[in-house]
Amino acid sequence: MEDWEEIFQTTDKDGQWTDKQKRIIxxxxxxxxxxxxxxxxxxxxxxxAGVAEGTIFRHYKTKKDLLIAIVAPVMSKLIAPFVIRDLNxxxxxxxxxxxxxxxxxxxxxxxxxxxxLSILKILIQEIPFHPELKALFEQHVxxxxxxxxxxxxxxxxxxxxxxxxxxxxxxxxxxxxxAGYIVTAHLFGTNTWDDEKEMERxxxxxxxxxxx
Amino acid sequence: MEDWEEIFQTTDKDGQWTDKQKRIIxxxxxxxxxxxxxxxxxxxxxxxAGVAEGTIFRHYKTKKDLLIAIVAPVMSKLIAPFVIRDLNxxxxxxxxxxxxxxxxxxxxxxxxxxxxLSILKILIQEIPFHPELKALFEQHVxxxxxxxxxxxxxxxxxxxxxxxxxxxxxxxxxxxxxAGYIVTAHLFGTNTWDDEKEMERxxxxxxxxxxx
Amino acid sequence: MEDWEEIFQTTDKDGQWTDKQKRIIxxxxxxxxxxxxxxxxxxxxxxxAGVAEGTIFRHYKTKKDLLIAIVAPVMSKLIAPFVIRDLNxxxxxxxxxxxxxxxxxxxxxxxxxxxxLSILKILIQEIPFHPELKALFEQHVxxxxxxxxxxxxxxxxxxxxxxxxxxxxxxxxxxxxxAGYIVTAHLFGTNTWDDEKEMERxxxxxxxxxxx
Amino acid sequence: MEDWEEIFQTTDKDGQWTDKQKRIIxxxxxxxxxxxxxxxxxxxxxxxAGVAEGTIFRHYKTKKDLLIAIVAPVMSKLIAPFVIRDLNxxxxxxxxxxxxxxxxxxxxxxxxxxxxLSILKILIQEIPFHPELKALFEQHVxxxxxxxxxxxxxxxxxxxxxxxxxxxxxxxxxxxxxAGYIVTAHLFGTNTWDDEKEMERxxxxxxxxxxx
DNA sequence: TATGAATGAGCATTCATTCAT
DNA sequence: TATGAATGAATGCTCATTCAT
Numbered sequence: 001m002e003d004w005e006e007i008f009q010t011t012d013k014d015g016q017w018t019d020k021q022k023r024i025i026x027x028x029x030x031x032x033x034x035x036x037x038x039x040x041x042x043x044x045x046x047x048x049a050g051v052a053e054g055t056i057f058r059h060y061k062t063k064k065d066l067l068i069a070i071v072a073p074v075m076s077k078l079i080a081p082f083v084i085r086d087l088n089x090x091x092x093x094x095x096x097x098x099x100x101x102x103x104x105x106x107x108x109x110x111x112x113x114x115x116x117l118s119i120l121k122i123l124i125q126e127i128p129f130h131p132e133l134k135a136l137f138e139q140h141v142x143x144x145x146x147x148x149x150x151x152x153x154x155x156x157x158x159x160x161x162x163x164x165x166x167x168x169x170x171x172x173x174x175x176x177x178x179a180g181y182i183v184t185a186h187l188f189g190t191n192t193w194d195d196e197k198e199m200e201r202x203x204x205x206x207x208x209x210x211x212x
Numbered sequence: 213m214e215d216w217e218e219i220f221q222t223t224d225k226d227g228q229w230t231d232k233q234k235r236i237i238x239x240x241x242x243x244x245x246x247x248x249x250x251x252x253x254x255x256x257x258x259x260x261a262g263v264a265e266g267t268i269f270r271h272y273k274t275k276k277d278l279l280i281a282i283v284a285p286v287m288s289k290l291i292a293p294f295v296i297r298d299l300n301x302x303x304x305x306x307x308x309x310x311x312x313x314x315x316x317x318x319x320x321x322x323x324x325x326x327x328x329l330s331i332l333k334i335l336i337q338e339i340p341f342h343p344e345l346k347a348l349f350e351q352h353v354x355x356x357x358x359x360x361x362x363x364x365x366x367x368x369x370x371x372x373x374x375x376x377x378x379x380x381x382x383x384x385x386x387x388x389x390x391a392g393y394i395v396t397a398h399l400f401g402t403n404t405w406d407d408e409k410e411m412e413r414x415x416x417x418x419x420x421x422x423x424x
Numbered sequence: 425m426e427d428w429e430e431i432f433q434t435t436d437k438d439g440q441w442t443d444k445q446k447r448i449i450x451x452x453x454x455x456x457x458x459x460x461x462x463x464x465x466x467x468x469x470x471x472x473a474g475v476a477e478g479t480i481f482r483h484y485k486t487k488k489d490l491l492i493a494i495v496a497p498v499m500s501k502l503i504a505p506f507v508i509r510d511l512n513x514x515x516x517x518x519x520x521x522x523x524x525x526x527x528x529x530x531x532x533x534x535x536x537x538x539x540x541l542s543i544l545k546i547l548i549q550e551i552p553f554h555p556e557l558k559a560l561f562e563q564h565v566x567x568x569x570x571x572x573x574x575x576x577x578x579x580x581x582x583x584x585x586x587x588x589x590x591x592x593x594x595x596x597x598x599x600x601x602x603a604g605y606i607v608t609a610h611l612f613g614t615n616t617w618d619d620e621k622e623m624e625r626x627x628x629x630x631x632x633x634x635x636x
Numbered sequence: 637m638e639d640w641e642e643i644f645q646t647t648d649k650d651g652q653w654t655d656k657q658k659r660i661i662x663x664x665x666x667x668x669x670x671x672x673x674x675x676x677x678x679x680x681x682x683x684x685a686g687v688a689e690g691t692i693f694r695h696y697k698t699k700k701d702l703l704i705a706i707v708a709p710v711m712s713k714l715i716a717p718f719v720i721r722d723l724n725x726x727x728x729x730x731x732x733x734x735x736x737x738x739x740x741x742x743x744x745x746x747x748x749x750x751x752x753l754s755i756l757k758i759l760i761q762e763i764p765f766h767p768e769l770k771a772l773f774e775q776h777v778x779x780x781x782x783x784x785x786x787x788x789x790x791x792x793x794x795x796x797x798x799x800x801x802x803x804x805x806x807x808x809x810x811x812x813x814x815a816g817y818i819v820t821a822h823l824f825g826t827n828t829w830d831d832e833k834e835m836e837r838x839x840x841x842x843x844x845x846x847x848x
Numbered sequence: 849t850a851t852g853a854a855t856g857a858g859c860a861t862t863c864a865t866t867c868a869t
Numbered sequence: 870t871a872t873g874a875a876t877g878a879a880t881g882c883t884c885a886t887t888c889a890t
Contacts, residue, residue, distance in 0.1 A: 020871080036341050038250035042864060052872045057865060125337065129248050165413055172396050173389060173417045180388025201377055205385045209421030232854080254881060264855045269882060271853095444875080460765050462674035466860060476876045481861060483874095549761065553672050589837055597841045600816025601809060608808050625801055629809045633845030656850080678885060688851045693886060 003077075003115045004029060023049040024056055028066050033118040037067055037126050067122070068132060074119045075136050077112070079145035098161040099207060101152070106178050106203060113182050146171075162210040170210060177206050215289075215327045216241060235261040236268055240278050245330040249279055249338050279334070280344060286331045287348050289324070291357040310373040311419060313364070318390050318415060325394050358383075374422040382422060389418050427501075427539045428453060445483055447473040452490050457542040461491055461550050491546070492556060498543045499560050501536070503569040522585040522634075525576070526627060530602050534623075537606050570595075586634040594634060601630050639713075639751045640665060659685040660692055664702050669754040673703055673762050703758070704768060710755045711772050713748070715781035734797040734846075737788070738839055742814050746835075749818050782807075798846040806846060813842050 008022040027049035031040040042063055046053040060066040113120060127133045146168075153167040162170060181202040185195060220234040239261035243252040254275055258265040272278040325332060339345045365379040374382060393414040397407060432446040451473035455464040466487055470477040484490040537544060551557045570592075577591040586594060605626040609619060644658040663685035667676040678699055682689040696702040749756060763769045782804075789803040798806060817838040821831060 018870090036248070036250055038248055039341065041862075043862085046873095053864085054866080054872055054874095055870085058871070061865095063864065121340075125340070128333075128337070129251065169410065169413055172392055173414065176388045176392025177385060177421075180384055180391070184384050198381065201381055202385065205421040208423065209389075209417040211420065230853085253879075255879080265881090266856065266883080267854055270855095273882095275881065442874085460672070460674055462672055463765065465858075467858080477860090478862080478877065479875055482876095485861095487860065545764075549764070552757075552761070553675065593834065593837055596816055596820050597813060597838065600812045604808055604812025604815070622805065625805055626809065629845040632847065633841040635844065654849090677883075679883085689885085690851055690853095690887080691849085694850070697886095699885065 001115075002118060004119065020049070020051050020055060021059055024051060024059065024066070025070060029070055029118050029122070032067065032070070032122045032126075037063075037122070037129075064130065064132070067126060067130070068136070070119060071123050071126070071133060072136060074116050074123060075140045077116070079141050098156040098159075098210075099203070101156070102174070102203060102206060106181075106199060109178065110182055110185075110199075113186075117186070160212060163212045165210075173209060174206050177202055177209075213327075214330060216331065232261070232263050232267055233271055236263060236271060236278070237282060241282055241330050241334070244279065244282070244334045244338075249275075249334070249341075276342065276344070279338065279342070280348070282331060283335050283338070283345060284348060286328050286335060287352045289328070290353050310368040310371075310422075311415070313368070314386070314415060314418060318393075318411060321390065322394055322397075322411075325398075329398070372424060375424045377422075385421065386418050389414055389421075425539075426542060428543065444473070444475050444479055448475060448480055448483060448490070449494060453494055453542050453546070456491065456494070456546045456550075461487075461546070461553075488554065488556070491550065491554070492560070494543060495547050495550070495557060496560055498540050498547060499564045501540070502565050522580040522583075523627070523631060525580070526598070526630060530605075530623060530627060533602065534606055534609075537610075541610070584636060587636045589634075597633065598630050601626050601633075637751075638754060640755065656685070656687050656691060657695055660687060660695065660702070661706060665706055665754050665758070668703065668706070668758045668762075673699075673758070673765075700766065700768070703762060703766070704772070706755060707759050707762070707769060708772060710752050710759060711776045713752070715777050734792040734795075735839070735843060737792070738810070738842060742817075742835060742839060745814065746818055746821075749822075753822070796848060799848045809845065810842050813838055813845075 004025070008017065008026060024045065027045045028040075031045050031048060034040075042056055043053055045066075046056055049056075056066065060069055123133070127137060149171055150167040153162070153170050156162050157164050157167070157170075165173075181198060185193065185198065189195065216237070220229065220238060236257065239257045240252075243257050243260060246252075254268055255265055257278075258268055261268075268278065272281055335345070339349060361383055362379040365374070365382050368374050369376050369379070369382075377385075393410060397405065397410065401407065428449070432441065432450060448469065451469045452464075455469050455472060458464075466480055467477055469490075470480055473480075480490065484493055547557070551561060573595055574591040577586070577594050580586050581588050581591070581594075605622060609617065609622065613619065640661070644653065644662060660681065663681045664676075667681050667684060670676075678692055679689055681702075682692055685692075692702065696705055759769070763773060785807055786803040789798070789806050792798050793800050793803070793806075801809075817834060821829065821834065825831065
């Protein structure tokens with residue numbers, strides 16, 4: 001089950017989500033993920049949600065607003081582990097190693113991907129075509145968090161745990177390997193895929209590759 | 213300049229491409245890349261190509277046929293370096309090192325990506341939504357070439373040059389790093405990006421990470 | 425005035441026919457009758473009906489659905505006089521003669537044709553090209569009613585009023601004469617056509633031709 | 637085999653029909669008969685005929701011209717038996733009875749229908765929608781021949797063989813019965829239809845019905 | 849004479865959006 | 870607030886016809 005399914009199960013009487021709104025969001029996520037934003041019709045979404053077509057436009061002025069309403073919350077959560085608290089946690093526990101940090105990250109982000117698969121699919125698909133989404137992404141993901149990760153990497157480089165390359169290069173190399181692992185897990189991860197081992201191999205690869 | 217631009221510049225009198233066909237393909241590539249397949253209208257493509265809308269449908273029975281006509285040739289070339297000749301070249305030159313092989317690959321594939329950027333964008337965007345494209349991909353890319361790469365990796369593992377992990381795992385790790393490098397180069401590669409150095413760092417990262 | 429004009433004049437608030445629906449049906453009947461189904465454009469029908477083109481497709485999923493919606497009700501009424509009640513009426517009144525029965529039929533069916541002229545034109549024109557219409561016709565017209573007519577003819581044959589030919593042959597001969605009368609009346613019935621006399625002559629012709 | 641098939645088999649070198657023309661006519665007849673004029677595309681006809689689309693328009697300026705070229709010759713032959721020669725033949729042989737005349741007519745016209753089925757289908761379908769066809773029909777069929785038939789009927793009425801109704805009424809009654817016979821033969825004439833007997837019954841019905 | 853590429857108006861149908869109820 | 874009928878512009882696609890070759 002994905003995050004949004006859980007969120008929408010909790011019927012909050014006084015909350016901001018009415019039952020119909022939930023069903024619209026649910027239907028839109030499913031449809032956008034399956035056919036892409038452009039190829040999804042509001043008519044189809046309305047039918048799947050069991051509401052009138054007009055109801056969608058009462059809550060979201062345009063079809064694109066609906067897309068943004070779906071994608072924006074995930075954007076914020078994309079960088080959740082890099083908010084100040086977590087950063088400090090890492091930096092404070094001076095005994096933490098880069099390996100421990102990497103393991104935590106991989107585990108955490110993999111869980112996040114699994115729990116937000118549909119919306120992430122939509123996000124990745126639609127970002128190139130909607131400047132609004134790109135702006136949101138840069139604002140939420142690319143600014144602050146990147147700076148924080150840079151500091152973490154610098155911290156471990158000072159500790160001599162990883163190779164003294166430019167921090168963004170280190171980030172790119174590590175991120176590529178992790179992303180490749182997660183994507184592969186989702187594309188071919190049905191059979192003959194030993195997830196535990198593959199994750200371990202990926203971590204070892206990064207550690208070796210970044211050893212000073 | 214991209215490959216297809218070069219291809220379409222050669223005005224071949226008796227060739228299979230008429231002038232109008234070329235202009236249609238060119239306009240379609242540009243439009244699909246810019247807005248995505250679904251959001252591109254045949255009307256717009258026709259106008260951009262300077263032909264009547266009916267002319268598009270004389271050459272390509274449906275809009276999807278046009279997409280496939282654009283994407284299919286790139287699919288074949290995706291795996292070009294893995295055809296038998298190249299494979300043998302590598303395996304025959306027994307003195308070749310894994311490093312040499314890796315360098316050749318990175319250079320070759322980066323060139324390919326640069327020279328087919330628009331169509332690759334379209335391909336990646338549209339594959340999830342068109343079973344025909346997925347089928348073409350599996351047929352051209354996923355079957356034979358994968359087997360060949362596996363053999364190359366086994367060859368270098370036997371030579372003791374790289375770590376004895378499962379060949380597909382090695383492939384994944386190396387491919388992720390290279391893909392990450394190419395994507396980053398294209399997303400942020402305008403300023404403050406020293407391409408030569410970043411490529412070198414990526415190769416060193418893979419070599420270190422895969423050292424036995 | 426034709427039946428459908430009367431039907432659509434009654435503005436039923438809670439009925440199933442909205443004002444726009446009526447106007448669409450009316451416009452479609454006129455257009456189909458005048459130019460044939462294939463040569464009628466939905467654009468023209470929409471304009472004649474004073475609605476947007478999209479409105480037609482809200483009520484009738486396809487152009488063919490519109491045709492069927494027009495033609496189907498007439499199909500049911502085609503065989504109205506042969507439903508069980510009427511059949512029994514004839515058979516019960518043992519004193520009824522074949523002549524009385526024939527007169528009733530001719531009068532009744534001529535009225536029906538006159539009151540459904542446009543739609544019958546459409547029906548006859550389009551039946552050869554639409555399997556759906558043919559199926560409807562066989563289902564509503566060709567099955568039960570034919571059997572009932574057969575029984576009526578058998579009844580009069582047993583009474584010795586008409587020649588003992590196979591019932592379907594008797595039906596064919598009588599039907600041809602009546603149909604020929606009605607068609608002629610409508611094709612040339614403007615001037616020099618004494619309808620009363622021609623009907624009488626047709627009836628006498630059938631009676632004489634079928635005398636035992 | 638139908639008349640036009642025979643006509644087009646004779647490859648006349650110096651005749652007015654080239655091979656391509658024949659194939660166009662053949663393809664058009666088949667297509668028009670199957671789908672109706674409006675629903676037939678010149679593209680489909682060209683393909684079926686194995687010629688280029690342009691070739692059709694070299695021979696027939698418009699699609700409608702092609703229709704007329706097909707239908708017109710049949711129109712002339714529709715009234716063949718009523719040309720002066722035949723008329724005189726009947727009137728001269730004073731010993732001829734109305735029955736002999738009727739039999740000759742039924743046989744002759746049935747053969748004609750059988751040998752021109754496709755084109756007659758097209759003619760009947762399209763006459764209501766093309767004033768040109770209606771004009772041709774009135775010119776060829778409705779004028780002279782009708783007058784001649786009237787004279788023949790008057791002749792037999794004077795001989796006292798048939799009832800002294802208005803000649804056109806007599807024609808209508810006889811024609812309806814014959815037409816009904818021919819149509820029924822073609823619609824249901826596959827099984828349980830004894831053609832010889834039904835023809836005889838029809839003739840007897842007419843003779844009895846028209847007896848003075 | 850025959851071709852078939854090219855046309856652009858026209859086609860049935862779908863679309864996101866509006867608005868009276 | 871929610872509806873769903875209505876809209877008309879836009880869609881992918883087909884059409885009869887033209888014309889350079």
